[in-house]
Amino acid sequence: MKKYIIIIFFIIWINPLYTQTYYDSNDLKYYLDFSNKIANLKFQEYKIKGPIEEINSFNGNIYTLIKGDSIHWLLQQSTSKNKYLSYLILKGEYKDLVKLAKRESSMKKIEVIKSDRIFSGYFKDYFNFVNEFEYEKINRDRLIGEYLQDAGLTGKYKIKIYRDNGVNYFNLDINGYLELSKKDIVIETNLPTLTKFIGTYDADLNTNLEFIKKGIIAGRISMQDRSIFSLNINLEKKMGTLTLLEVEVDDDGGESIKRKTTTFTIEE
Numbered sequence: 379m380k381k382y383i384i385i386i387f388f389i390i391w392i393n394p395l396y397t398q399t400y401y402d403s404n405d406l407k408y409y410l411d412f413s414n415k416i417a418n419l420k421f422q423e424y425k426i427k428g429p430i431e432e433i434n435s436f437n438g439n440i441y442t443l444i445k446g447d448s449i450h451w452l453l454q455q456s457t458s459k460n461k462y463l464s465y466l467i468l469k470g471e472y473k474d475l476v477k478l479a480k481r482e483s484s485m486k487k488i489e490v491i492k493s494d495r496i497f498s499g500y501f502k503d504y505f506n507f508v509n510e511f512e513y514e515k516i517n518r519d520r521l522i523g524e525y526l527q528d529a530g531l532t533g534k535y536k537i538k539i540y541r542d543n544g545v546n547y548f549n550l551d552i553n554g555y556l557e558l559s560k561k562d563i564v565i566e567t568n569l570p571t572l573t574k575f576i577g578t579y580d581a582d583l584n585t586n587l588e589f590i591k592k593g594i595i596a597g598r599i600s601m602q603d604r605s606i607f608s609l610n611i612n613l614e615k616k617m618g619t620l621t622l623l624e625v626e627v628d629d630d631g632g633e634s635i636k637r638k639t640t641t642f643t644i645e646e
Contacts (some may be wrong), residue, residue: 388462395583400507406517410442410507412459417444419451421505424467424492426451432459434550435477441479449491450475453505467492491614515581522579522590522597523560527592531611532558536645539569544639555640556611563597563609565620572640575620576600577607599624616644 398412402419410417410430418427428445430454435441442459444451452475453465468475471488478484508516526532539552547569554567565575576599583596583606595612604625611618622638 383544391503399510401510401513401516403506403508403512403516406520410459417442417451419444421465421467422492429518433477433482435482437482439482443475443479445472450454452479460509462505465492465494465505466490518581519579519597520560521579522584522595523562525587525590525594526558527529527560529593531593531613532560534558536611537565537567538645539567539640539642540574541639541641542569543640553645556609556644560599563595563607569570569640572620575607575622577609582608611644613644618642618644 400410400412402408408419410419412430412432412451415430417430419425426444426446428447428450431443431445434445440455442453442455442462444453449467449469450472452468453462456463456513457463467490467496468478469491470486474486474488478488492633500625501618506587523532534555534557537554537556539554540546540548542552552569554565554569554572557564562579563575565572566574577597578600579595579597583598584590586623589595593613594608595611596606596608599605599607599622602624606623608621608623609618612620618641620640620642622636624636624638626634626636628634
């Protein structure tokens with residue numbers, strides 16, 4: 379009897395780890411909930427909220443079908459339930475779309491509202507979902523953006539580069555813009571070494587709220603998980619400094635950290 383009690387307790391304890399809810403990494407209030415079989419999604423100007431069904435096609439592909447009022451969404455799964463190869467936003471009878479997903483063809487005329495397809499990889503800019511553990515981390519990171527907005531720091535600013543890695547550009551027209559949003563930091567300039575920079579906030583690197591209010595923010599360099607940045611922006615003095623710490627790996631696998639510092643003025 380004790381063994382059965384222990385087994386039952388173990389199942390109850392681990393069960394929450396296997397809830398199948400995935401959140402849209404672009405906007406965390408939208409999700410796919412396979413545990414309760416319901417979805418709430420937004421893509422561009424399209425929204426849908428309704429029951430979901432997983433359908434295996436005769437060709438071995440797996441589709442996530444979301445039922446709307448008269449417009450339904452059909453997403454082709456990639457390697458898992460949170461990655462997708464293609465999408466179709468369709469108008470028609472739901473039963474006809476079930477047949478379409480199973481056969482991957484239809485004898486009936488179905489109106490296509492919106493569609494796209496890629497033939498390698500999966501969508502990253504949209505229909506890119508994260509699990510509950512990743513959701514918690516991203517949610518904490520994006521609180522940094524909320525703090526920046528509360529401090530009046532979010533916005534788009536024209537900037538002029540006057541120094542980069544010890545080289546003075548003050549007498550040259552090296553211009554661009556800096557955009558601070560609730561999601562990330564984007565810098566674009568005509569400086570060859572800083573044509574475009576994207577940084578995402580990291581709550582673990584921003585432990586002092588007072589620093590954030592003063593315009594001192596740290597985070598991860600996009601597409602470089604082990605490289606970090608620090609941005610110091612002062613709107614009163616109309617000055618800013620971007621420091622990058624990039625991890626570089628040589629041919630022998632040795633690692634080194636390269637530091638880059640760019641100083642700029644805020645034109646408006």
